[in-house]
Amino acid sequence: MNNLDYRLEIAAALKRELGGSHRAIKATMNWTGASERTTKNWLAGTHGPAGVHLIELMRHSDEVAETVLTLCGRSEVAISLELACLRTALVRMLTTADEIIGAET
Numbered sequence: 001m002n003n004l005d006y007r008l009e010i011a012a013a014l015k016r017e018l019g020g021s022h023r024a025i026k027a028t029m030n031w032t033g034a035s036e037r038t039t040k041n042w043l044a045g046t047h048g049p050a051g052v053h054l055i056e057l058m059r060h061s062d063e064v065a066e067t068v069l070t071l072c073g074r075s076e077v078a079i080s081l082e083l084a085c086l087r088t089a090l091v092r093m094l095t096t097a098d099e100i101i102g103a104e105t
Contacts, residue, residue, distance in 0.1 A: 006071060011045035013067040014057070031060040 018024035020043070028039040032053045041047040049057055058065040062085050069078040 007042075007048040008045040009067050009071060010048050010054075010057075010064060011043055013061065013063040014043055017061045017063040027060075028057070032056040 014024065014028060018027050024043060025036060025039050028034070028042065029036060032039070032049070033056070034042075034049075034053055038047070038053075042049055048054075054064075054068070058068055062081065066078040066081055069075065069081070
């Protein structure tokens with residue numbers, strides 16, 4: 001992996017998580033405390049986050065966390081993280097379904 005791959009992979013992860021809108025810039029700024037220019041560079045893939053900014057992105061973005069783990073060769077950890085997120089989503093959906101069914105009866 002080279003630096004360009006890293007930058008582009010992080011940009012792609014952020015776009016999957018947040019889209020490409022101004023909302024994505026604002027959310028990334030809020031998560032990391034980085035400037036607008038810096039976050040635009042991350043989203044464009046011209047620069048990649050490092051240090052504390054990368055940790056904050058991983059804290060707030062499952063997509064970034066999975067991407068970093070995969071880039072580190074830890075895809076088994078990334079898969080575990082994805083399964084945990086899917087389980088949480090499934091529990092939410094089942095709870096909502098139970099509430100709807102309960103309200104109808």
